[in-house]
Amino acid sequence: MGRSVLLIEDEPNIVEAISFILERDGWTVRIHSDGATATDAVARTNPDVLILDVMLPGRSGFDILKDLRRNGATANLPILMLTARGQTKDREMAESYGVSQFMTKPFSNAEMLETVRALAAEAKT
Amino acid sequence: MRDVAVGSRIRQKRLDLGLRQADLAKSVGISASYLNLIEHNRRRIGGALLTRLADALEMDPQLLSEGGSARLVEALSALGGPERADEFAGRFPDWAQFLLAQSRRITALEETISGLDDRLTHDPVLSEKMHDVLSTVSAIRSTSSILVDTPELDAEWRARFHANIDAESQRLAETSAAMAAHFDRLGQSDRDFATPLEAAYRFFDKRGFSLPEIEEPGGAAITGLLDGAPEITTPDARAQVQQMLERYAGIAEAMPLEPFVSDTNEVRHDPAALARHYNVSLEDVFLRFAHLPLRADLPEMGYVACDLAGGLTMRRAAPGFAMPRFGAACPLWPLFAALTQPGRPLRQRLTTSEGATYAAYAVAPADPISAFEGPTILQASMLLIREDAEATSTDPPHFVGASCRVCSKANCAARREGSILTRQP
Numbered sequence: 001m002g003r004s005v006l007l008i009e010d011e012p013n014i015v016e017a018i019s020f021i022l023e024r025d026g027w028t029v030r031i032h033s034d035g036a037t038a039t040d041a042v043a044r045t046n047p048d049v050l051i052l053d054v055m056l057p058g059r060s061g062f063d064i065l066k067d068l069r070r071n072g073a074t075a076n077l078p079i080l081m082l083t084a085r086g087q088t089k090d091r092e093m094a095e096s097y098g099v100s101q102f103m104t105k106p107f108s109n110a111e112m113l114e115t116v117r118a119l120a121a122e123a124k125t
Numbered sequence: 126m127r128d129v130a131v132g133s134r135i136r137q138k139r140l141d142l143g144l145r146q147a148d149l150a151k152s153v154g155i156s157a158s159y160l161n162l163i164e165h166n167r168r169r170i171g172g173a174l175l176t177r178l179a180d181a182l183e184m185d186p187q188l189l190s191e192g193g194s195a196r197l198v199e200a201l202s203a204l205g206g207p208e209r210a211d212e213f214a215g216r217f218p219d220w221a222q223f224l225l226a227q228s229r230r231i232t233a234l235e236e237t238i239s240g241l242d243d244r245l246t247h248d249p250v251l252s253e254k255m256h257d258v259l260s261t262v263s264a265i266r267s268t269s270s271i272l273v274d275t276p277e278l279d280a281e282w283r284a285r286f287h288a289n290i291d292a293e294s295q296r297l298a299e300t301s302a303a304m305a306a307h308f309d310r311l312g313q314s315d316r317d318f319a320t321p322l323e324a325a326y327r328f329f330d331k332r333g334f335s336l337p338e339i340e341e342p343g344g345a346a347i348t349g350l351l352d353g354a355p356e357i358t359t360p361d362a363r364a365q366v367q368q369m370l371e372r373y374a375g376i377a378e379a380m381p382l383e384p385f386v387s388d389t390n391e392v393r394h395d396p397a398a399l400a401r402h403y404n405v406s407l408e409d410v411f412l413r414f415a416h417l418p419l420r421a422d423l424p425e426m427g428y429v430a431c432d433l434a435g436g437l438t439m440r441r442a443a444p445g446f447a448m449p450r451f452g453a454a455c456p457l458w459p460l461f462a463a464l465t466q467p468g469r470p471l472r473q474r475l476t477t478s479e480g481a482t483y484a485a486y487a488v489a490p491a492d493p494i495s496a497f498e499g500p501t502i503l504q505a506s507m508l509l510i511r512e513d514a515e516a517t518s519t520d521p522p523h524f525v526g527a528s529c530r531v532c533s534k535a536n537c538a539a540r541r542e543g544s545i546l547t548r549q550p
Contacts, residue, residue, distance in 0.1 A: 011260050013289045017267035020282070024275075055256060084259035105263035109270045 003120055004028040006047035008038050008064070009082065010056055014105075018051065021109050022116065035059030039067050042074060049119050054083040054090070062093060069098040078119035082107070131175075132166035134189055138182045139164075153177040159421035169444035173333035174419050187222070197221055203531050204228055254304045261297045265290055322438060323450075324362035325369055328354055334441050335418035339374050340382045347371065369439070373416050379405055380413045386422060389414075394424060394510045396486050397470070407470055407488045411508040415441050427483070427509035431460055433501065443509045445481025447527035455526045456539040460507035463487040467503060475509070476522035478533060483509040484518075 005022055009015050010033040019029045032041040036058030042050060050068075054061035061081060068074040081094050084105045094102050100122075101115050139149050150160040153174065162168040170178070171190070179186035201210035201221055214221040268286045272278065278286075338346035347370045357363050380403050392398040396410045403410070415428030427443025435453060442448045454460075459471045468491035476482045489505035512518070526532025529542045 011264060013264035013268065013293055014260065016285075016289060017264060017271060020271055021267070084256045084263070105259045106266040107263065109267055109274070112267075 003048045004030065004045065005049045005051060005116060006030045006032060006042060006045050007051045008032045008035075008041065008056065008061075009051065009053040010034075011053075017109070018112065021113055025113055025117075027116070033057070035061070035064060038064045039071075042068060042077070048078070048123065049116050050077055050079045051116070052079055052081050054081060054094075062097060065094065065097045065099060076123070078123045080115055080119060131170065131190060132164045132168075135160075135178060135182065136164035138184060138189075142182065144182075149178075149181055152181045155419065156421055159419070162421055168421070169425060170419070171442070171444060172330055176331075187225075197225070200225055250307055251304070254300055254307065257300045258297065258304070261293050261300065264293045265297070268293070321359070321361040321365035324356055324358070325365045326440065327356045328366050329369070329439075329441070331356065333419060335416050336370075336373070339370060339416075340377050342378070347374065372412070376409055376413050376416065379403060379409065382417070385413060386417070386420070390422065394484075396508060406490060407486070408490055408504075408506045411486065411488070411506045414508050414510075415439070424513065425511040428506065429454075429458075429460060429509075430504060430506040431464070433464060433503045435461060435464075438504065443481070443483060443511065445479035445511075446475075446477050446483060446509055447479075447531075449528040449531075453541070454528055455532065456541070457523065457525045457537075458507060459485050459487040460505050463489040463505040463507070464503060467491045474512075474518060474520050474522035475525050477525060482512045482522050484512060485509050 003026070005027050007015060007018055007022075007029055009018070009031075015031055015033070019031065022029050030041075030045050030047065032038060033056070035056030038052070038056070038059065052061045052064060056064075061083070065079060065081065068077060068079065075098075078100045079098075080101045080103060081099050082103055082105060083090055083094075091102050100119055103112070103115065139146065146160055146164070147157040150157040153160075154177070155174065159168065163170055175190055176186050179189045182189065197218070198211045198214045201214055201224070204224075210221075268289050272283065272286055272290075336346075336350065338350055347367060350370065351357060351363055351367060354366070357366055380399075385399075385403075388402060389399060392402070396407055396414075399410045399413075400407050411428060414426050417423055417426070425444050426441075427446050427448070428439070428441040429437060429448055430439045431437050431454075437448070437454060440448045448454065459473045459475075463469070463471050467489045470486065470488040473485050473487075474482060475485045485507055487505060487507040489503055524534055526534055529537075529540050530544060532540075532544055534540075
């Protein structure tokens with residue numbers, strides 16, 4: 001069975017671009033766009049890597065991150081956060097909540113792909 | 126440091142212009158006897174009256190006020206620069222004035238920057254638009270990279286990504302236009318970044334705190350005053366000034382000007398006696414004083430009010446008793462002690478670095494509607510009445526400043542930050 005990514009993002013064209021890049025690299029990509037039910041989607045899909053946007057309808061990515069880190073099943077899940085707000089305080093907040101990597105929009109496809117690969121590799125070791 | 130030459134400069138200029146004392150007094154709305162006291166340096170002046178006199182004498186108010194004299198030296202010293210400001214001002218008065226003007230401009234620009242910074246940080250519309258722009262750019266960048274980096278892409282995917290870029294670029298154009306329109310609206314509607322309280326202070330200071338339109342019975346003048354005030358540039362500032370004018374109108378109705386002037390002189394400006402006489406609260410009497418005109422038959426006075434956080438909500442600076450425009454005031458003012466003892470009036474003799482001695486009265490009314498639930502709302506106010514030369518009190522006055530930053534008092538237990546007046550170079 002191949003590696004899987006759950007992409008929680010509400011911008012459809014960003015979703016399509018990221019999905020295309022990752023699927024060409026051999027990843028199985030699942031999509032979710034609602035913040036309120038995000039933790040349920042993580043539990044249901046059990047991804048190898050989670051890509052999580054900060055500003056989502058229904059619930060902030062920061063709150064979702066906190067919940068996932070409190071849950072034993074997802075405490076060590078590799079999580080890449082995406083944000084259009086690149087302020088230092090956002091990065092510091094994400095790091096204090098236990099994010100694995102943090103990336104600001106706009107990002108390059110190569111950077112995205114390398115980061116997801118690295119996160120999965122770290123999780124295996 | 127005391128500047129007694131303002132009156133002399135006024136007199137000299139008036140004589141140079143060949144104006145009669147009575148005519149000049151009439152043109153600025155004061156009595157000839159009061160102008161005579163000013164010209165003989167027996168009354169300090171400032172604020173709106175100084176501006177009106179400068180206009181009438183065709184002089185720059187700053188030159189009339191400072192004239193390369195002690196006040197100029199004091200203002201230079203307050204900048205915290207090198208020592209020997211007096212020598213500098215004496216030898217190069219024009220450069221000293223230029224330096225002061227630059228300093229004032231820097232302060233004004235800092236205020237504007239602070240306002241803009243608040244706007245950019247907390248403006249929800251701007252924040253949302255910026256998020257939209259970055260998300261759209263991100264989608265365009267990723268999609269276009271795919272098109273460039275994947276030459277083997279089949280026609281269906283290629284068409285799909287082209288359509289995505291087209292849709293996102295349209296969205297980007299619309300968001301950019303909306304942002305430009307938002308900036309345009311900000312520029313048109315909110316050029317003045319002064320707070321509503323600062324705008325209210327400017328409104329009253331410009332008019333000498335006493336408005337004939339409010340003092341006269343009728344009360345229909347408030348809307349006209351608001352409409353005719355160029356310094357009121359925002360709805361919030363208008364609402365703030367309106368609220369203060371309405372309270373002023375209520376005070377003026379309860380304590381009409383001329384009877385009040387007569388009564389306060391009769392009781393030697395005792396606020397408690399006046400409160401009993403008019404059956405009003407002490408804070409109402411304080412506010413009545415705050416809206417009295419400058420007149421020879423009235424003492425020099427000042428007024429300041431604050432909320433429970435210590436923020437100054439209204440101020441009328443008294444001659445020789447400066448009040449800060451920004452930041453926290455001197456914590457030694459009885460105004461703040463009154464907040465700790467609601468309902469108990471306080472009285473203290475105060476003196477300042479300029480040698481002015483005032484009788485200070487402060488009170489924070491006990492809140493009659495406070496309950497166990499809900500926030501505590503409390504305001505305090507302080508009235509300053511200048512002691513005349515015949516004052517007989519033997520209580521030693523307490524030294525107070527305007528704020529720590531421009532106060533030279535040594536070993537002050539209440540000091541929160543160092544003073545620029547005593548800082549070593």
